[in-house]
Structures are given as C-alpha cells and as structure tokens.
Amino acid sequence: MKKQIAVILGDGIGPEVTQQSIKILDAIAKQYNHEFTYEYCLMGADAIDKTGSPLPDETLTTCLASDAILFGAIGHPKYDNDPTAKVRPEQGLLKLRKSLQLFANIRPVNTYTSLQHLSPLKAKNLEGVDFIIYRELTGGIYFGKKETSADGQSATDDCTYSIPEIERIAHLAFQHAQKRRKKLTLVDKANVLETSRLWRKVVQDLSSQYADVAVDYMFVDNAAMQIIVNPKQFDVVLTENMFGDIISDEASVISGSLGLLPSASVGSSVALFEPIHGSYPQAAGKDIANPIGSILSAAMLLDHFGLTVEADLVRSGVEWTLQHGFVSKDIDPINCYSTSAIGDLIRDFT
Amino acid sequence: MKKQIAVILGDGIGPEVTQQSIKILDAIAKQYNHEFTYEYCLMGADAIDKTGSPLPDETLTTCLASDAILFGAIGHPKYDNDPTAKVRPEQGLLKLRKSLQLFANIRPVNTYTSLQHLSPLKAKNLEGVDFIIYRELTGGIYFGKKETSADGQSATDDCTYSIPEIERIAHLAFQHAQKRRKKLTLVDKANVLETSRLWRKVVQDLSSQYADVAVDYMFVDNAAMQIIVNPKQFDVVLTENMFGDIISDEASVISGSLGLLPSASVGSSVALFEPIHGSYPQAAGKDIANPIGSILSAAMLLDHFGLTVEADLVRSGVEWTLQHGFVSKDIDPINCYSTSAIGDLIRDFT
Ligand SMILES: CC(C)[C@H](C(=O)O)[C@@H](O)C(=O)O
Ligand SMILES: CC(C)[C@H](C(=O)O)[C@@H](O)C(=O)O
Numbered sequence: 250m251k252k253q254i255a256v257i258l259g260d261g262i263g264p265e266v267t268q269q270s271i272k273i274l275d276a277i278a279k280q281y282n283h284e285f286t287y288e289y290c291l292m293g294a295d296a297i298d299k300t301g302s303p304l305p306d307e308t309l310t311t312c313l314a315s316d317a318i319l320f321g322a323i324g325h326p327k328y329d330n331d332p333t334a335k336v337r338p339e340q341g342l343l344k345l346r347k348s349l350q351l352f353a354n355i356r357p358v359n360t361y362t363s364l365q366h367l368s369p370l371k372a373k374n375l376e377g378v379d380f381i382i383y384r385e386l387t388g389g390i391y392f393g394k395k396e397t398s399a400d401g402q403s404a405t406d407d408c409t410y411s412i413p414e415i416e417r418i419a420h421l422a423f424q425h426a427q428k429r430r431k432k433l434t435l436v437d438k439a440n441v442l443e444t445s446r447l448w449r450k451v452v453q454d455l456s457s458q459y460a461d462v463a464v465d466y467m468f469v470d471n472a473a474m475q476i477i478v479n480p481k482q483f484d485v486v487l488t489e490n491m492f493g494d495i496i497s498d499e500a501s502v503i504s505g506s507l508g509l510l511p512s513a514s515v516g517s518s519v520a521l522f523e524p525i526h527g528s529y530p531q532a533a534g535k536d537i538a539n540p541i542g543s544i545l546s547a548a549m550l551l552d553h554f555g556l557t558v559e560a561d562l563v564r565s566g567v568e569w570t571l572q573h574g575f576v577s578k579d580i581d582p583i584n585c586y587s588t589s590a591i592g593d594l595i596r597d598f599t
Numbered sequence: 600m601k602k603q604i605a606v607i608l609g610d611g612i613g614p615e616v617t618q619q620s621i622k623i624l625d626a627i628a629k630q631y632n633h634e635f636t637y638e639y640c641l642m643g644a645d646a647i648d649k650t651g652s653p654l655p656d657e658t659l660t661t662c663l664a665s666d667a668i669l670f671g672a673i674g675h676p677k678y679d680n681d682p683t684a685k686v687r688p689e690q691g692l693l694k695l696r697k698s699l700q701l702f703a704n705i706r707p708v709n710t711y712t713s714l715q716h717l718s719p720l721k722a723k724n725l726e727g728v729d730f731i732i733y734r735e736l737t738g739g740i741y742f743g744k745k746e747t748s749a750d751g752q753s754a755t756d757d758c759t760y761s762i763p764e765i766e767r768i769a770h771l772a773f774q775h776a777q778k779r780r781k782k783l784t785l786v787d788k789a790n791v792l793e794t795s796r797l798w799r800k801v802v803q804d805l806s807s808q809y810a811d812v813a814v815d816y817m818f819v820d821n822a823a824m825q826i827i828v829n830p831k832q833f834d835v836v837l838t839e840n841m842f843g844d845i846i847s848d849e850a851s852v853i854s855g856s857l858g859l860l861p862s863a864s865v866g867s868s869v870a871l872f873e874p875i876h877g878s879y880p881q882a883a884g885k886d887i888a889n890p891i892g893s894i895l896s897a898a899m900l901l902d903h904f905g906l907t908v909e910a911d912l913v914r915s916g917v918e919w920t921l922q923h924g925f926v927s928k929d930i931d932p933i934n935c936y937s938t939s940a941i942g943d944l945i946r947d948f949t
Binding site: 370371374393410446466470494507 | 674678679680682683687689693718719720721724741743745746747751752753754755756757758759760761762763788789790791792793794796797799800803816819820821823824827828841842844845846847848849851852857
C-alpha cells in the first residue's frame, strides 16, 4: 500500500512524540511492504514564528493532497495570558478542522490494568470501563460569530447547529454503537439550550433507523458526574463541540495518564490523528514526554487505512512496554525511559 | 432576630428534604430566641401543574419581600425528553435567578473523613481538598438570545458577557479568596471564546486591587481534569455560568455524595439557598432522600443572617450524624435512616 501522510509536528512536545510514531510507521511499512511518504507542514505557534500565520496555505494544500494527517500538539503559553493577541496558535487547528470538515473527533476511553495505580479513581470504579466519545468538531460555539462591542464593554460568542451538522456525526456514532455494545448516550443541556433541544430532536428522529441501539439522554452537568462515578455505563457518547472538549478531557483522567490517549478526527475527506495531550511546553525538548498517545494515534491511522493487522501490532507493542515497565516519567518518575527509548522499543517490537 | 423566609419546596424530593431544614430552623429559632416565619411559594413542575406557569408572579413578589429563600429542587422527567415543550420547570428557576439578580452561585467543596470510602477518588487524592466555586448565574449562554430558524433547520444560543457582569462576581470571589488561602483560579476557554477573553482581561485588571491574592488561569478542559487529578490545588474557583454548571457538578462527586452539598446564590437583594442535588423523582415521597444538602444550605442561610453560632451548631449536628452512621440510603444502603429520622436527629442535637 502506498500512502502519503501529512505530518504536522506542531508545538511543545509535538515534534518529539510524533517522531516516535514515524519511526514505528517506517518499521511497519518495511515489514509489510507498504510505502509511506511524509510531507512536513507547519501549524500553530511554530508556524506563527516562522511565517506569521498559524496555518499557512501550503499546510492546507498539502493536507488535502495527503491520505491522512499525523499531528503532534498545539499551543504556547506566551499567547494564553494575552487576551488581546490577534493571532493565536489555536486558530490554526480550528481553521484546519473547519477547512477539512473534520466534523467528528473520536476518542476511545479505556483502562490499562498495569496502570490502575496511577488513576485517581478507585479500582472498583475502573473495572470494565470501555467507551468512546464522538465529539462534534466543526460547529457550535467554537465557530460561531465572535464579537466585542464597539465600546469594548461586552463580548459575544454565538453557538449554532443545523440539522445536517448533527445528523452526519450522529450517523457515525450510531453505526459505531451497532458494532459495539449498542448503546448511545447523547450529552446535552436540553433543559436550557435551544441547540441542545435540536440535538435531542435529531437523535430521537434518527434512532428509529437504528432500532438495535438503545439511546439515552443525559444533561452535561450530570454527565460530568457520571463519567467519574460510574464510567462503565457508557458505550458510545455523542456530544457537541464545547461539551465534548470538556468531558473528553475529564474522561481522559480515568486511564491514569493523559499521555496515553489517542484521537482521530474524521470528516468528508482526509482524516487527522493526534494524541489528546497538549503541547506541554515545560517538557519540550527534554526527551521525557510520553510518546504513547501519538503512537496509538498512528495505530488509529493504520486502522483508517484498513491495515488492522499492522495497527494491532503497534497496540501490542504499546501494551508490551507498559507491562514491562518501559514507561516515561509521567508514569513512573523514578524508573523511567526517555521518549525516544520507548519509541525504539516499540519499533523493535513491531 | 425576626426574619421572613420564602420557602419553595419545588419538585421531586424537594419538599421532603426542605421540611427537615424547616424543622431544624424552628428548633434554632426557639433556642436562640429568633422569629422565623415561612411563606410557601410555588415554582417548577409543581407550579406548572397547579398554575400553568413555572414561576407565578406571586412567588416573585413573596421572594422579593422576604429576607432569604430556601429552595428544594426543580425538574421532572416528563419535560426532559420533549424537545418541543413550550413550558418547562427550569424556566421558573432561571427566571427567578434573573429577576432577583442572583448573579453568584457559591458552592463549597470539601470532604468528610467518615465518607471517604464513598468517594470514587482514591484517599490520597482527597486529602486537604477544600475549595469554593463562584459560578456566574445570570448571564452567558443561559440567558442569551435563543432561536430556531424559520424552517426549523437550525438553532442558535447566544453567549454574552459585559464587563460589569464579570466585575461584580469577580469582586466577591477575590474578597472571599482574601479570607481564605488567597488563591483565585479563573476557569475559561480564552484560547477559543471571545467572552472568555473578556473574563480574563477583567480579572487581570482587577487583580491589582487584590495584590495579596495569587491569580491563575485555567482552560475549562484542563480544569475538568485537574478537579479530579489534583483538587487540593484549588482555593477559590471563578467561572462563567455554563462552565460553572459542569465543573461544580463534577466537583461534587469528590465528597462521595451529591446529597451532602449545599449552595448559596447571592446577588443584589435577597439570597437563595438550595442543595445542589436535583429533584431525583425516583426517590420522591419515599422518605429516603438525603436531607443534608438542604440542611447545610439552611446553615448557609443562617450564616447569611449573621447567625454564625447557630449555623455552626447545625453543621456540628450534621457531622455528628455522619460520624455516628445516622445516614440515608445513598450513603449506606443497608444500615440507613429515613429522611425525616435524620432531620429529627439533627433537630434534637441542636
Ligand atoms: C487547543 C484547543 C483549541 C483544542 C480544543 O478546544 O478543541 C483542544 O483543547 C482539543 O480538545 O483539541
Ligand atoms: C436545573 C438547571 C437549569 C440548573 C442549571 O443548569 O443551572 C441546575 O443544573 C443547577 O446547576 O442549578
């Protein structure tokens, strides 16, 4: 198989974790006779520093011409505490999502027995946790009109959703539920928001097409509790952009390390794969970051190419390192291995 | 002291838990020579059933003429799954908050040693947890323009904040931080939202007036993780309405029982006190609900009247029941006491 992968190293620890994934993808390609080529592109603070723009046109063109995108991380503290900054790294990612119509962000949440001691949750709350979050990624308050009044005295963000926007991700979530435990939970705030009531109506209407899937509805405030109190009740969780941002990060703590979790963003054309951790600038350049989130994202990328044997091999490699204690500093501050050493071990395993 | 308290029993378990608080307030009044009179008013599903309106004008008038409001709970499932319902119980509460300008919802988060086994979090994550959330309650997306397009194909919710709206609650939060551990954390999404950038700017500007308070800023997705991973880092948390709804409910799981937690909503005139749990209709009328959230809300009401000795006595009564295992079914399903029995015990203690 011949594939072109757009690589966006991005900010902070993005480059060093993504390099490990590429190392492993190369080993997989060699062993299974695939040809993966990489096109490096700029985005985020890195792109601002080099070109003035958080998403240069070239990046968009390259991504569109590629079969998939592997992305590291975005963001830099120098922009965060300047509410008046006109150009911000995150604009690059948001524009990329919108331009490529990456409307569904998919995040699996599960636990590793060998890492239970790292979870803030008690062992009994972790048993049997295995769910997946479908977060809408190109609509809602993220992309609504943003305004500051002329006198600077007030600001507005608009949250809008249309039926087709809800339907397209709901179909994906229902279909995924059919292949899993056949349960879909819509998370919304239908007792307050008009957009949430539209979500609830659309999902109710679609549910007759997926009669084998049991649907339930949960207010987001309750969901924020249930994710911690009883996470095993969930199978597929569907939600809008802002709620998805919050609850998927919340859910990520269950596993015990944010550094382990991958995600895929899919839509009408090319898909993007990225670890869910951020740019973590304090660790950048130190070869201490956890590369597993990125490596499991690369496994999702292989799945996306239909290469499930290869993807499973990468996942086995990851589990093997975790079981044998070949882990990074976030997991074991004393007996720890470097980012690149873990990458090497998984490459050698595959 | 002579005080009039407006009592809104509300829906579900609202009436039975609130009755316990009144029993205790009466005992306190007798012992300390106060005169508390109660004016009962309707709100929520109960009010819709009886009057057609979720907030009859009379309720508003009575509340405005009272010294404080004691409120039970709101909501009924028959409205939740009907996205087309025109009248909903929650409209009553939202209108009350807005009409009385109850712009700050204050929720303490702490833990009880005797209940640590109930928390989903490991004991080491619970140690030293003691923070307080200031949630803005009369602005943002809750009260923005809500629209469904003429063709029914899309819906919009508007989120707006003005500088004065942010300032008034920020002052309260800063002042509270000064009396505590002198740390304020603003939770926002300033990397995406215009309103969040206004929040960040206003808090940055005000911080020079509170030089003894250390301020930090946290994105809401990160906050949703930190509340579970490292809750003891927080002292006073300040946030807007929707984020506050989510993270305060999330934070409530730390204590091990939602049924224990009180809240106060304050503003320009009369203040409102309510447990944070909802109407919990499955338990309604069974005398099994936990009355502690309401009773501790009554203690906050006493504090608000300046009656701190009395308030502390109520809190001691609560701790005494918890320590001696006089707890409701949510806390111990086997050796449990009824709602009214717990109310009696705390009344007799005070
Ligand atoms: C960086 C930021 C804009 C982004 C988001 O909020 O969507 C991130 O938190 C994420 O979840 O991918
Ligand atoms: C009942 C509902 C409208 C309300 C809210 O979202 O504010 C509740 O969840 C709360 O937190 O008081």
